[in-house]
Every structure is written in structure tokens, then in C-alpha cells.
Amino acid sequence: MNHLGDAHLRAWTLRWTTLLADGPRDQLAWLGERELDTESVVEELELLCRVAEGLAERGAFEPENLHGLRAIGRRLGEIDAACRVGLWANALATDPTWDEIRPLARQFLRTTLGDWRQPLPRPVRPHTGDH
Template identity: 75%
Template structure:
């Protein structure tokens, strides 16, 4: 992995953690009309947690960062398959696991930057099907 790839992945991890740490109402506003599947969110965060292990070997993340990211990955792994089905906006309102993940993401950001309140990533425009 080159330096630019490392910077991109670290930045994406930090932005995604900001989204996970946000208040549920802010997450729902961020979602807007997008229909983001819960399983896709879980898979993306699990991937970021795994990639962060390699980034930590290159000192892009501190050991405390990794403890927090591992805790997030572990909590995500505890979400059973039935709770991964459906839209993430619905899961945010009904599955208490997302409250736990929110708390863990806040702990990560607090340790990393001293404040869990971070700008949310710019939403990716909905797929227009090639239009």
C-alpha cells in the first residue's frame, strides 16, 4: 500500500467513525432518501476495522485507536444475521446495537482527536443507474 492509499483509508475510517458517532437523528438526516442496507454498513465498517490493522503496523493508528476499532468490530460481529437485514435507517431506530456502536465510535474519536463531534462525511449521491 502506498502513502496516498494509507492516507485515503485512514481518512475514510475517521469519516465513517464520525458518521457512526453522530446522534441517531443526524445519521437519519445524513441518510436522507438513500436506502442504505444495514448489511452494507456492517460490511464496510468491518472492512475498515480489518484494514486499520495493517495501517496500525505502519503507524497510521495508535494502539489505543486499535483497541477502540477492535471493540467496534467485535460489537458489529455480535449483530446477528436477522438484524443485518433491511435498511440501516430502520436498524438505527430499532436495534440497540447501534447505540453501543455509537458509544464506541465516540470513544474512538475522543481518544483520537479530543472530541467525538466531527463533520459528517459528504453523502455519496444515490446511484442514478448510469443516467
Template identity: 75%
Template sequence: MNALGDARLRTWTLRFMALLAADAQDQLAWLGERELETEDVVEEAELLCRVSEGLAERGVFGPSDLFHLRAVGRRLGEIDAACRVGPWAHALATDPAWDDIRSLARPLLLTRPDGWRQPLPRPARPHTEGG
């Protein structure tokens, strides 16, 4: 991948980790009235954790970053299939795995020079039929 692509993936990974590291009430506020499926959140985060391996090989992430991303990826992989079904807002309120993921994502962001208290990514767009 080129440097611009690597930089975009790095930014998206850090933004997504900021969302996962945020307090539950902030995550729920970010969601608003939108219904983001838990499975979609898990799959996106797992993909970013896997992609981070290649980014680390190219020096975009350091060994410490990779350690934390691997920990988040492992915990996401442990989420039972039944717990991946339904709205993420419900999972945040009922599944303690999200507390674990939150605590695993925070150290990655705390090692960043700008800290983890960056704005959350833009809210998820509502799903519309046919588009």
C-alpha cells in the same frame, strides 16, 4: 501500501467512525431519503476495522485507536444476520446494537486532536438501476 494510500484509508476510517458515532437523529438526517442497506454499512465498517490492523502496524493508528476500532469491529460482528437485512434507517430505530456501536466509536474520535464533531461524510448516493 504507500503513505498516500494509508492517509486516505485513515481519513475514510475516521469519517466512517464519525458517522457511526453520531447521534441517531444526525445519522437519519445524513441518510435523508436514501435507503442505505444495513448489511452494506456493517460490511464497510467491519472492513475498515480489519484494515486498521495493518494501518496500526505501519504507525498510522496508535494502540489506543486500535483498541477502540477492535471493539467496534467485535460489536458489529455480533449483529445477528436477521438484523442486517433492510434499510439502515430502520435498524437505527429498532436495533439497540447501534447504540452500543455509537458508544464504542465515540472514544476513538474523542482521542483525536480535532475531536469527533467533524462533519459527517457526504450523504449516500441514491441507488440507480444499472449504475
């Protein structure tokens, strides 16, 4: 890794992948009262999957680590527009796509970190507009 930004993007990718790898009950508990739009989550994850290619070129990920992220990116790209509407909490509970992504995320973490069981990222506080 030769850029401070690369370390941040690597950590962000690992945090999101850890969340994807965990079970639905833990994912919903992590979400709590947060209202994340499925479309926003999918776009963020697709971006991280694409950015990881450049990170691997700069040594932040090993090239063999990318197989899992590429598979996640492909699966995310197959989610149609109708399934991207609404809250992610609802999609986690009703859309089997997230059950298909979970083992891909677990494999990526096993390949990258040796185990898929990682601490969940600290939830980000919802933006209230207050300063």
C-alpha cells in the same frame, strides 16, 4: 503513513466512525433518501476495523487508537443475520446495537482526534446508473 492509500483509508475510517458517533437523528438526516442496506454497512465497517490494524502497523493510527475500533468490530460481529436484513435507517431506529456502538465510536474519535464531535462526511450521491 507511507502510502497514499493509507491516508485515504484512514480518512474513510474516520468518516464512518464520525457517522457512527453522531446521534440517531443526525444519522437519519445524513441518510436522507438514501437506502443503504444494513448488511452492506456492517460489512464495510467490519472491513475498516480489520484494515485499521494494518494502518496502525504503518503509522496511520497509533496502536492505542485501535482499542475502540476493535470494540466496534467485535460488536458488529455479534449482530446476527436477522438484524442485518433491511435498510440501515430502519436498523438505526429499532436495533439497540447501534446505540451500543455509538459510545465506542465516540471514544475512538476522542482518543484519535481529541473530540468525537467532527463534521459529518458529505453524503455520497446514490448511484443511478446514468452517465
